[in-house]
Amino acid sequence: MQKMKNPNIKGEGYQQGDLYGYQTVKQFVLARDNYTCQACKKKGGKLKIHHLIYRSLGGTNTVDNLITVCSECHTTKNHQTGILAKWCQDKKQVHKSYKGATFMNILRRRLFTAFPQAKFQYGAWTTLQRADLGLAKSHYNDAVAISGIKQIKVKPTRIVMFKQFRKKKRSLHEATARKGRKTTNVMSKRNAKNTKYAKGFWLNDYVKIKDSRSKGYISGFSKATCYIKDIFENYLTVSPKYKQVALSKLVRITHNNNWSRQEINEKNYQMY
Structure with missing residues (x-):
């Protein structure tokens, strides 16, 4: 992966991460973005470090989720309906993701172990x-x-796609306090919030919304409602105002474990 990021890397360079030579994450992000606002492209001035995916929506403090914006662009309006909101909605990335390449490298090794004649x-x-x-x-x-x-x-004319689904959150504690909190949540009781079942439905159940052709997978629960996504991570809704769909409006097609399966038209296929 390091070679893909920097073809000239060699020797000790493999031991030096992205932040090597920088005292803080903020210093690295500013230097990486050439001290230029990535929204209006104005250089210098009062610069801020912005979370592409908002912390309130699960965004992390990693450098791939941080970007430089000026104080004039870093406004409440832009957070709600402007360019910053669009970045968050589109899941804008500062750098190309190597998640797929990493997965394929792992898969390749396993395939060659299982099929040495390949x-x-x-x-x-x-x-x-x-x-x-x-x-x-x-x-x-x-x-x-x-x-x-x-x-x-x-x-x-039709394609069958498979995708792995994580039913359980990885972290049972938080190293730092969430936004709006003063203390860290270090109790493993947080795990109880990972609702897997509600009113006869389970996470990752393949369901159909009544009186419509919409079919998708339950990705989370909220009391008597749930969130439904297709295999491309698009929300399926009843009302344009709300992402949640009432459980009473669903019909289960199949119960699934950790894999999602969906058959789509060839014209809807997306090359990843």
Whole structure:
């Protein structure tokens, strides 16, 4: 991953993180952003460090969630409806995420351990094979091209996608106080807030909203309501004002464990 971030890295550079040479996180963020407001692009002046994903919504203090903005842009209005709100909603990233690459590196090692007879196939070869077969760029078409097939008789029209779902929060305590609190919450009782079940429904149940075609997975509960998302993390709602959907308006299709499965049209497929 370090090589992908910095192709020139070598030697001790692998032992030196992003913050190496900086005394504080704020100093690093300001230097990284060239002391320039990333909203209005004005350099200098009174600069502030802004959380892209708000702390109140679970945003962290890591450098990937911090960005430089000036005091004129760092306003309540921008937090509520302006550019800062849009950044938060769109989950703007300062740097490219390497989460997918990390996962694939782990998966590759496991596959080669399980199937020692497997061989490497590089993207340049796959691109040529896919072009010969007249297939569009996508993960599933890459798999078809790699298989060695010589002719395509029927192209797929629907795709089955799988996604892992975390039912339980990792942390049982908080090292620092939440926004609005003066003391840290170091009691493991916080785990009791991880509601897994409510009124006959469980987390990650695949459900249908009555009197509509909307189908999705329960991602969380709030008393007699819940949050429903599709496999692309889009909220499915009844009212444009509220994300919550009443449990009384749901019909369970299937009960799932930690995996979500959804069949979609090929035209709706998104290349990640």
